[in-house]
Amino acid sequence: MQQKEKEIEKRLTDIVRDKGGLCLKLASPGRIGVPDRIIIFPNGVVGFAELKRPGEVPRPLQKYWLELLRKFGLPAESIDSKTAAAEYALRLKMESLRREK
Numbered sequence: 001m002q003q004k005e006k007e008i009e010k011r012l013t014d015i016v017r018d019k020g021g022l023c024l025k026l027a028s029p030g031r032i033g034v035p036d037r038i039i040i041f042p043n044g045v046v047g048f049a050e051l052k053r054p055g056e057v058p059r060p061l062q063k064y065w066l067e068l069l070r071k072f073g074l075p076a077e078s079i080d081s082k083t084a085a086a087e088y089a090l091r092l093k094m095e096s097l098r099r100e101k
Contacts, residue, residue, distance in 0.1 A: 002054055003082055009051045012037065012085035019093040021045075033061030035069070035076060039089065041096035047075035049088060054080050 016023035021041040026048070028034040035048040048069050050062050058066060058078045069076035075092065079085050 005051050005053050005056075008053075008079060008082055008085050009036065011082040012039075012049060012051070012079065012089055015086050015089040016041075016092075019089060021089070021093065021096070023089075031065075033059065033065045035062070035065060039092055041092050043096045043099035045092050045096040045099065047077070047088070047092045049085075050076075050078045051085075052078055052080040056080055 013023040016039050019041070021039060024038050024040070026034055026036060026038045035050040037049040037051065039047040039049060048066070050058050050066060052058065062078070066076040066078060075088075077084075077088050079088055
């Protein structure tokens with residue numbers, strides 16, 4: 001059975017919450033294509049996630065926003081599986097721990 005985008009999003013939000021972070025739905029009226037979620041961990045760690053069904057790729061405006069956020073030095077990923085969601089959340093958590101020292 002193929003994973004649904006909502007299941008991937010739930011996995012991401014659950015892991016981020018369990019690791020002590022926030023995973024907020026990002027709404028930006030008038031700005032089409034901004035990522036679905038902003039992830040915040042202690043010590044100033046912020047990341048963005050565009051969630052997709054397995055194998056689905058971001059639309060051009062979504063790619064634009066991901067690339068722009070990366071140019072600003074922020075982590076921004078397109079996530080299309082529960083595994084990728086877990087890996088991204090854990091990378092951000094590890095960065096938060098690294099900055100703690």
